[in-house]
Amino acid sequence: MLNDIRKKELETLLQWAACANDKYYFNMSEELFGESILGKENLFKPYIYQREIGFEEFKDEMSKKLAVISSAEELQYMIVSYNFDGAPWVIEQLTMNPACDIFSAKIAYWRCSPAYYYSNFGSPSNYPANKINASWANLLVKIEDKANSMGFIDVLPSVDDIKIEQPSGIDFSSEPYSCLPEALR
Numbered sequence: 001m002l003n004d005i006r007k008k009e010l011e012t013l014l015q016w017a018a019c020a021n022d023k024y025y026f027n028m029s030e031e032l033f034g035e036s037i038l039g040k041e042n043l044f045k046p047y048i049y050q051r052e053i054g055f056e057e058f059k060d061e062m063s064k065k066l067a068v069i070s071s072a073e074e075l076q077y078m079i080v081s082y083n084f085d086g087a088p089w090v091i092e093q094l095t096m097n098p099a100c101d102i103f104s105a106k107i108a109y110w111r112c113s114p115a116y117y118y119s120n121f122g123s124p125s126n127y128p129a130n131k132i133n134a135s136w137a138n139l140l141v142k143i144e145d146k147a148n149s150m151g152f153i154d155v156l157p158s159v160d161d162i163k164i165e166q167p168s169g170i171d172f173s174s175e176p177y178s179c180l181p182e183a184l185r
Contacts, residue, residue, distance in 0.1 A: 002077055013065055014078050014090065019046040020062035021089035026055050059089075066093040072155050076104040080162055084111045088139040095143055102152035102183055103159075109143050109184050110165045112136055118176045147181040 002010070019025075025033060025047040033051070037044040050058040069075055075094050082090060094100060095108050117124040117137055124144070127137035146152060170177050172185055 002073060006074070007077065010074055010078050011081060013062075014081055016046040016049075017062040017066055017090045017093065018083070018086050019050060020059040021087045022047075023055060026050055063093060066090070067097065069094075069097060070099045072099050072101040072104065072153060075100050076107070076156060076162075079104050079108045088112070088136050092139050092142065095139075096146065098153075100152055101156040102147070102154050103156050103162075105143055105147065105152045106164050106184055107162060109140065109147075112140050112143075114140050114180070114184075115167050115170065118180065122176045123179060144181050144184065147183040150183070152183070 025036070025044070028036065033047075037048070041048065046058075053061070069078075075097055079091065079094050082094075084091070091108050091112070095105050113136075114124060117127050117140060121127050121137075124137040124140035127134060131137075166185075172178060172180060
């Protein structure tokens with residue numbers, strides 16, 4: 001069980017990591033950036049730091065900080081806490097971590113809305129690379145590939161208060177859903 005101090009540390013890391021693949025503030029002029037953060041400097045600490053050290057350097061640093069997490073429980077806490085309205089980069093880092101549990105991967109997978117890609121394109125791998133959500137489709141393919149190769153560990157129990165957002169009525173015995181990895185169903 002994670003204590004409150006560790007939860008806060010993970011939430012802070014998640015907040016910073018969510019900025020790692022975001023160039024919006026990085027590409028902003030110094031003047032406009034200064035105006036945007038005026039009076040909110042504490043909220044913008046990750047972006048301030050990103051601008052100080054460089055975009056790729058910040059992304060690399062966040063990637064390394066996420067990679068050293070070796071607790072399936074901590075990864076699950078971060079996956080459940082993540083705002084899936086952001087970019088998929090953070091979820092990719094967490095689900096591709098060797099300590100990611102299959103239950104956590106299922107949570108992330110279904111929050112990425114694979115039903116949309118299966119219903120409209122036959123699978124995430126058929127989603128056009130030039131479309132806006134291609135990075136989400138690519139993440140789904142990576143999660144499926146890892147599940148098919150039995151790359152997720154299985155150490156955490158299913159938790160009743162953590163909902164896997166799988167749509168009802170999916171028929172896994174027929175196309176296109178029959179191709180979906182059994183471990184993610």
